[in-house]
Amino acid sequence: MVTTLGRAVQRMRPPGGRHLRTFTSLTAAGLGEAVLPTLSLIALVRLTGSETSGQVIFAQSVATVWFLLCDPCLENAAQRFVPIEQQRSGQGSSLFMRLMHWDVAIGVAAACVGLVAVLAARLLGSLSDEFALMFALAIVTRGSMASYGTAGAAFALTDRLRALGTLRTRCAVLSFGLSLGGLFLGGPLLYLGGQAAGALVMAVVFYLLATRGLLARMGPAVARVRPPSGMVAFTVKTSMGTSVAGISDSGILTLAGLLGGPTLVTILKIASAPGRFYANLAIPVAAMLYPRIIRSATAGAGRAAIIRDVTRTTLLLAAAGAVTIAVALPVTDAVIGMAYGPGYAHLGVVAVVLLGAACVKGAVCWSNVLPLALGRPGRRLAYLLAEGGMLLGVLLVGSRTTSGPFQASLCFAWGTLAVATLGTAFWIGSLRRITDLGCPERE
Secondary structure, three states: OHHHHHHHHHHHHHHHHHHHHHHHHHHHHHHHHHHHHHHHHHHHHHHHHHHHHHHHHHHHHHHHHHHHHHOOOHHHHHHHHHHHHHHHHOOHHHHHHHHHHHHHHHHHHHHHHHHHHHHHHHHOOOOOHHHHHHHHHHHHHHHHOOOHHHHHHHHHHOOOHHHHHHHHHHHHHHHHHHHHHHHHHHOHHHHHHHHHHHHHHHHHHHHHHHHHHHHHHHOOOOOOOOOOOOHHHHHHHHHHHHHHHHHHHHHHHHHHHHHHHHHHHHHHHHHOHHHHHHHHHHHHHHHHHHHHHHHHHHOOOOHHHHHHHHHHHHHHHHHHHHHHHHHHOOOHHHHHHHHHOHHHHHHHHHHHHHHHHHHHHHOOHHHHOHHHHOOOHHHHHHHHHHHHHHHHHHHHHHHHHOOOHHHHHHHHHHHHHHHHHHHHHHHHHHHHHHHHHHOHHHO
């Protein structure tokens, strides 16, 4: 018996180590994607001031919102339906390549429409030459990144998330180096130009590595397959949900630019950085839970296994959030002051409150993938619509009822924390109901 137990333990250790290495790789990538852009933002603010840097951030946020509206989020459909098609007909690779090509085509079309809109605005006199170029470069950058999600799904489907983390880290380093070099050589326009060049290069690399790996694992794409039943409805709901979630983030900066000008945009961008750092610890957990929950649901493991996974995740990230707040509270003012200059040190209180909101929300990071894995994207969409509406409403109220950008940002931060608390309570309270609906066979 002892020998049998010892063998069982030995069999369990490699997956644990593999999961840890995957988490480390994805976390390193997420932190790189948060830290390096923040460092380049620090350089941008210090070299150009809050007014010009606010214009750059505004152009980037508008481009992000535009592509979120055009993004069908085919990566979610790929992860859910490609394995089903592979099991049904052996042509999962054909379905994936079809989705991949759709994603690339939609991204190119959206970029072209965006560039035409910028050109029209410039000809009508609504934009200056410099501002129009900022928008154009931001659109090229986001257009190049449009297919990153579906390419990343190929790494998940072939169990290569660790390699994806490494690739994302290299992408972040390349973008950082090109944007920072452009900033020092030619100012904000070359800063955006460097980001666009890096995004174009990595788009090609992502596509080649993703498709080669998937075709090697699932076989050549030799047949033209029809979309599986339910995929279109699933994609519409997940796309809308992801767009709403993204707009709740980038849309905040866009609305801030319209309500408070570049100064408010810069303040919110700086103050939200610590929260973004923490969120990048939770995102890999959700990415790893997604295929795990799908396997539990499709294999008939029932809701007990799913609830166990999400409960452990909530407890772990709740503890991590508490430690993060305790460490950040006494040092945030000083860190922001050293990074951006003494004139920005007072933003520490806004940053800490937004960090608190990120920690509270991160405890239920599984809410991003649980409804999708269980085939209930409508619930996620309804929640994200409510959350996005409340966040935009909080910013609107803060901008209209306070006397300046700092007061507006502080009001928004406390409102964000309140929304995050309500959202966390909602997901914990509805966990059993969602898993009941997704695992009816266990009733």
